[in-house]
Amino acid sequence: DVKVTQSSRYLVKRTGEKVFLECVQDMDHENMFWYRQDPGLGLRLIYFSYDVKMKEKGDIPEGYSVSREKKERFSLILESASTNQTSMYLCASSLGGLARYNEQFFGPGTRLTVL
Amino acid sequence: GENVEQHPSTLSVQEGDSAVIKCTYSDSASNYFPWYKQELGKGPQLIIDIRSNVGEKKDQRIAVTLNKTAKHFSLHITETQPEDSAVYFCAAPGGTGNQFYFGTGTSLTVIP
Numbered sequence: 001d002v003k004v005t006q007s008s009r010y011l012v013k014r015t016g017e018k019v020f021l022e023c024v025q026d027m028d029h030e031n032m033f034w035y036r037q038d039p040g041l042g043l044r045l046i047y048f049s050y051d052v053k054m055k056e057k058g059d060i061p062e063g064y065s066v067s068r069e070k071k072e073r074f075s076l077i078l079e080s081a082s083t084n085q086t087s088m089y090l091c092a093s094s095l096g097g098l099a100r101y102n103e104q105f106f107g108p109g110t111r112l113t114v115l
Numbered sequence: 116g117e118n119v120e121q122h123p124s125t126l127s128v129q130e131g132d133s134a135v136i137k138c139t140y141s142d143s144a145s146n147y148f149p150w151y152k153q154e155l156g157k158g159p160q161l162i163i164d165i166r167s168n169v170g171e172k173k174d175q176r177i178a179v180t181l182n183k184t185a186k187h188f189s190l191h192i193t194e195t196q197p198e199d200s201a202v203y204f205c206a207a208p209g210g211t212g213n214q215f216y217f218g219t220g221t222s223l224t225v226i227p
Contacts, residue, residue, distance in 0.1 A: 033214075035217075040219060041219060042204060042219035043217040043220075045214065045216075050213075058214075059116075095213075101149075101208050101213060106160065107158050108157055
């Protein structure tokens with residue numbers, strides 16, 4: 001079974017802090033994604049990566065950055081946390097290559113609260 | 116980019132009844148439509164998908180129908196059970212790199 005793990009289930013940070021959310025997948029997937037989930041807004045893509053050291057902006061990248069130094073690990077960074085970044089953050093991974101629209105496998109999520 | 120709308124946002128049904136969730140999309144070039152189920156405390160998980168070369172796909176109690184002309188697709192759950200209670204998301208492809216645009220989700224409650 002594919003397993004996507006996220007470093008924390010719950011996280012509480014203060015405004016202005018730098019926050020790191022870590023995601024690791026164990027199935028050698030090329031693609032990795034970071035979403036935020038808010039009530040009534042569904043899943044919105046923040047950033048994704050289709051290879052090591054590669055990254056692409058999603059729909060809501062403002063206030064976030066990412067890092068992918070190794071294939072299995074994709075980190076989301078909040079440079080200076082703000083209260084409007086309080087949300088559920090979901091990481092996902094999928095196979096890349098020529099086949100399009102591969103299934104995305106999600107981690108359990110990190111509930112981040114910024115005070 | 117793709118725009119996916121999902122209705123209803125909440126749905127309550129009696130155990131044994133059917134549930135239907137509908138989604139519309141905007142990009143006529145879209146050709147793959149997955150449905151994800153998110154149980155409490157877990158990440159979403161793919162439950163069924165459909166490609167544009169078919170109009171319907173079934174897997175036991177769940178089915179998905181696609182109307183390409185009208186640009187909408189629906190999830191049908193028959194003989195609902197309490198374990199079907201979850202949030203369901205539809206999605207459509209967009210951009211590059213296996214991206215999806217997700218709907219806003221439907222919270223389904225099956226009342227025993």
